Amino acid sequence: MQNYSMMLPHYSIGAEIYNNIPKFCLPHGRKIVAIGGHTAMNVAKPEIDRAVEGSGLEIVDYIWYGGEASYENVEMLLALPQVQEADMIFAIGGGKALDTCKCLSVKAGKPVFTFPTIAATCAAVTTVAIMYHADGSFKDMFFFLEPPVHAFIHTAIIAAAPSRYLWAGLGDTIAKYYECTVSSRGDELEHYFAVGIEISRQCVEPLMKYGMKAMEDNKKQICTYELEQVILAVIVTTGLVSILITREHTPDYNSGLAHAIFYTLTTLPHFEETHLHGAVVGFGVLILLLCDNQMDEFERIYQFNKSVALPVSLADMEITSEQMESLLPLLPDTKDLRHYPYSVTVPMLQEAFAKLAERNAQD
Secondary structure, eight states, rough: OOOOOOOOOOOOETTTGGGGHHHHHGGSSSEEEEOOOEHHHHHHHHEEEEEHHTTOOOOEEEEEESSOOHHHHHHHHHHHHHHOOEEEEEEEEEEHHHHHHHHHHHHTTTEEEEEEOOSSSSSSOSEEEEOOTTTTTTEEEEEEEESEEEEEEEHHHHHSSOOOHHHHHHHHHHHHHHHHHHTTOOOOOHHHHHHHHHHHHTTHHHHHHHHHEEEHHHHHHHHOHHHHHHHHHIIEEEEEEEHHHHTTTTTTTTTTTHHHHHHHHHHHHTTHHHHHHHHHHHHHHHHHHHHHTTTTHHHHHHHHHHTOOOSSGGGGGHHHHHHHHGGGGGGGGGGGGGSOSSOOOOHHHHHHHHHHHHHHOOO
């Protein structure tokens, strides 16, 4: 029998949720350094400042995270006096800003609170940070045991954010279910793995039910029940699954072919500058399902992707078949496919892309 601990996410969600900042943060000290993206901080700062005023908490400074989730930026931030004197870190923005701050919090030994301003990833609650090289290409995954102390999910701020971020979040969230169920197939699972994989279906079904309406509401910048359900699926459900299936600090069940395709495509110059992570991963799910011969699910996700304008073809991502063909030999050796129930081969991938092209031609 093992001895182990599980720390699961704490979060608050709603349009006035920043009012809870003093309640959750004061037990951890007084001085705060807020770090994030420029746009995100501009949006969240007035509400954070209002919530902190008169509470006994003090914002030491608002600092840009550096623009990339890299160890170089973590070290840059770690050396700043504002970070050194702070009792806690407020991480504000999207996935890269949040992951930078989570990595920073571990290295600085300071608690981190997250303030997602978009619903594109589950980074606000997870125990992993996706780290990149300075040039934007994928480097590795940085694992730790405890999630952020608390996530403040402000639905009105997220509803007012550009809809392309929620759009990308749909693709990334759907991938969680298909990747972990394929990657774990045939394994004898520990309790935390089994629980995480069992609840992963809730990364798909609410999106099938509410996803299109949530996108429409996001475009109108109104917060509705449907949008809230999708935000919860993207940030909380996916994050909870991620924590449970990465308990042993490996990506074995937390990734798969959909993510392998994304990380391989980041080797193309400037690809990540113009294509959001989740949207590309959503495309990768189609290839995963074709390789796994899940034809009914392939058609279901193909139709969903079309309904919300997620990519269904290489052309949708401005990639030529020649470019993709040149990258296929890289895919079987990616870490994302290290733990898979079968070997993913280049011929298998070629067949899957050919089937996808055939399906595209039917439209």
